[in-house]
Amino acid sequence: MRTFSIVIALLAATAAARAAEINAFMSTALKTVTDELLPPFERANGTTIRATYAPSGALIPRFERGEPVDVFVTDSAALDALIRQGKVVGRTDLARTGIGIAVRKGAPRPDVSSAEALKRALLAAKTVGYAAPSGGSITAAHIMGVFARLGIAAEMAPKARLSAGGPNGRVSVLVSSGEAEIGLQQVSELMSNPDVEVVGMLPAELQQITTYAAGVTTSAREVDAARALIAALTAPSAGPVYKAKGLDPAW
Secondary structure (H helix, E strand, C coil): CHHHHHHHHHHHHHHHHHCCEEEEEECHHHHHHHHHHHHHHHHHHCCEEEEEECCHHHHHHHHHCCCCCCEEEEEHHHHHHHHHCCCEEEEEEEEEECEEEEEECCCCCCCCCCHHHHHHHHHHCCCEEEECHHHCCCCHHHHHHHHHHCCCHHHHHHHEEEECCCCCCCHHHHHHCCCCCEEEEEHHHHHCCCCEEEEEECCHHHCCCEEEEEEEECCCCCHHHHHHHHHHHCCHHHHHHHHHCCCEECC
């Protein structure tokens, strides 16, 4: 009888451990990847992942206000800042991506193969979409800087169509809806929308490459489960998923 009770207790403890709920803050740039990788992880581990997607500039204030977070997946610069503040432990690099240029599917494909060609395409476009600086995007300031370097900042201002950020406020939605003729955003985000076509990347001299990384927060309630999730996001089998979504694995 005693042995049976011990077995029951062990089974109950195992079930409790496997029924972890992970609160994850994640960059929207990785959503197409995590949409594929998280469900199998949940099924295999009996874990529920409550994922919140937004740019780092929108997620960090929520974290600082005390929202529960076990895993933080965001751009490496933002994660490094949280590590320096003692709010995240460790950094595991996941993937890198750059800024792409997109038009609505079926629309004429402008030449963006050089800085001068991109300048001509932007000047010819009636509207240009990119992320709103107020939404916490890490690309907004860079894209505005590109306009300045090309000497067309004044011309771009009245053409600007700004996205709010997050899954429902993507730059690609501005393009697919016809609100923006050309869209500039991280290519993984643009590729997540089947109604737009990526016509190229920012030329090398204008490009911004972003590394995305993951870390466990010091306030995490599910440390082991959070570490297991990060391990799953960097498993060899995950590499092809990143590549298919416009991201280069960083491990």
